């Protein structure tokens with residue numbers, strides 16, 4: 061469906077009028093108001109695969125959105141549907157159960173379930189329609205945006221003054237407990253807490269964060285969607301998690317650390333003898349430790365406006381994910397090397413969990429057309445797949461639209 065693609069132009073007002081018409085067709089016309097909420101997607105600028113190793117991440121909310129149109133009812137009935145996914149879910153406030161026929165509904169139902177567990181008020185049913193311009197399953201976290209937009213709607217409609225951090229935590233629990241995906245907090249945090257022209261330097265364990273200004277001058281961040289279905293990702297993720305645990309326990313023989321990212325790169329090198337016959341584990345640890353340092357450096361470079369320093373961190377991040385962590389895959393590696401071959405492109409790296417999904421590139425704004433042509437045609441030639449491009453802007457977190 062065209063709406064799932066990155067749209068070159070996007071007239072929000074017109075689209076919302078259309079969606080309101082569809083809402084009336086599906087659920088009937090009534091006097092009660094339709095409330096509209098919107099949540100951005102997110103990219104992680106740098107800090108990949110280290111949130112579970114005590115490292116910091118640097119995500120930002122971006123200019124793709126999911127909208128929730130919600131109308132409260134006088135009874136306890138709940139109806140939900142989405143323009144992007146099939147099925148109309150019908151249930152009641154008292155029967156929030158896991159769905160196998162309409163799997164996407166588990167995201168908002170999970171939010172409702174956690175909402176009830178937390179003891180927040182919920183005394184009216186509702187009709188809900190979701191509409192999104194976020195490509196799902198592409199590593200820009202349509203799932204977190206989906207949960208957070210609905211959770212935010214609940215907090216507004218039932219007048220619960222939930223902090224944005226608590227909202228993010230509630231939505232993470234929804235994904236963990238109800239959908240069954242053991243995700244960290246980064247995605248929900250980024251889409252709830254994002255701020256215009258800022259990224260968030262976040263410690264996913266302590267939830268301490270710092271807002272980092274992102275001013276790119278004559279450069280832009282370009283998101284390229286490989287449109288390659290992410291495969292292997294769950295099993296690879298679990299394997300990496302296990303490898304990092306093993307590397308950590310080897311290192312704990314010598315250092316009093318609780319997380320890999322507490323160690324310095326030179327300490328790791330001094331302990332290379334611990335990894336005899338386990339070179340893979342050493343490489344995983346090397347990625348985690350250097351990626352954390354690059355993330356801290358990248359935040360400093362951004363704050364001081366040193367784009368070349370920032371670019372070096374991005375490039376080194378991809379190289380480490382490719383060679384040490386081995387989660388890139390040939391589609392992403394090809395996009396990155398094509399991007400780096402373009403004059404005016406300072407840096408390119410995969411973003412998200414890997415094996416598919418998106419890359420981000422730092423490109424001179426005047427070179428974006430050339431960038432799209434060269435990267436798009438080279439990629440098409442090699443894989444027969446058309447990549448999508450989006451020039452990013454960094455946006456505010458979830459909010460009420462109307």
Ligand code: ADP
Pocket residue numbers: 126142143144145163164165167190191192195196197198199200201202203204206
């Ligand atoms: P990502 O978060 O990287 O986009 P996930 O696999 O975590 O990928 O989440 C994608 C899932 O979220 C989809 O398969 C679908 O179930 C749900 N989802 C995302 N966007 C929508 C939408 N607009 N309408 C309904 N469900 C959606």
Ligand code: MG
Pocket residue numbers: 201202203204
């Ligand atoms: Mg997700």
